[in-house]
Amino acid sequence: MRKKILITGAGGFIGSFIVEEALARNYDTWAGIRNSTNREYLQDNRIHFIDLQYSNKSNLKKQLLEKKNTFGKWDYIIWNLGATKCRHPEDFDKINYGLVKIFTETLIETDTVPEQFIMMSSLGAWGAGNEESYAPICPTDMPKPETLYGKSKLKAELHLQSLPGFPYVILRPTGVYGPREKDYFLMIKSIKWGIDFSVGYKPQALTFIYVKDLVKIMFLAIDKGVKQKSYFISDGAVYTSSDFRKYVAKALKKHFILPLRLPLWVLKIVSYSVAFCASLIGKTSTLNPDKYRIMKQRNWICDISALQKELGFTADYPLEKGVEECISWYKTAGWL
Secondary structure (H helix, E strand, O other): OOOEEEEEOOOOHHHHHHHHHHHHOOOEEEEEOOOOOOOOOOOOOOOEEEOOOOOOHHHHHHHHHHHHHHHOOOOEEEEOOOOOOOOOOHHHHHHHHHHHHHHHHHHHHOOOOOOEEEEEOOHHHOOOOOOOOOOOEOOOOOOOOOOHHHHHHHHHHHHHHHOOOOOEEEEEEOEEEOOOOOHHHHHHHHHHOOEEEEEOOOOOEEOEEEHHHHHHHHHHHHHHOOOOEEEEEOOOOOEOHHHHHHHHHHHHOOOOOEEEEEOHHHHHHHHHHHHHHHHHOOOOOOOOHHHHHHHHOOEOOEOOHHHHHHHOOOOOOOHHHHHHHHHHHHHHOOOO
């Protein structure tokens, strides 16, 4: 019998790639999205769509029981739902922690707990690494998230860990890039125009993970059957902002890029100002106080030894290869 899998947040950048891989593996694939969600990258007619009422526990319970009675429960759930920017600060907790709490409690109450519940968290839940020694962030370090996003993700992690016997797998990726992604795309577009902006004068150690490698890790976790485990995720290498610029310029065949380095105080003023102006018209902005706190941090190195030893992970896409494929997609799609 085919295994059934639910991917929440399936309409987003990462979610659409998870759905594609689940279909490639012949899973009975369910995409958890709102009825109003754009389905541009969810065109396969094998996909089952479901609009789960995460914030209404009574309605959600009815949906899960109906699904269980009609189709059986999901064998695997990949929780990829979350908010990286919000108009109101309290919404980070409401979405990134509150919905996880409601959903997992309802799974337990309806006896629909899957074999594995894989939650997309973030390296930001642990906060920045030591900016003097540049030692990798380790699972044994005390988490000290500096962003509202990171704090809300950590609360969700602690909730999962508090549920007796719950089969969670927590993934904490560093910066995720790839086709369809929009934030790194802005940096790539700037480099295409011949300008590369960076901030701060102290060296910054960056890490990345290509979206297809991140999805590969999710299904390695399923294949290995791990439970009650947490993993930091990167491609295993350490980069600088000039490395990113170099690889993008090479893929774009740009021979001259003007690097502009801004002081952190300038970035702070711009981030807070743009976010304030966006809030006045009911919008969110890519530049905001949380984004500033992320960009000012100097050490994003993380220890992925557990990922390598327990799941056997090796990256198929080091940064140069990933950037090349990503830019090729942007060009084909008409983004560049």
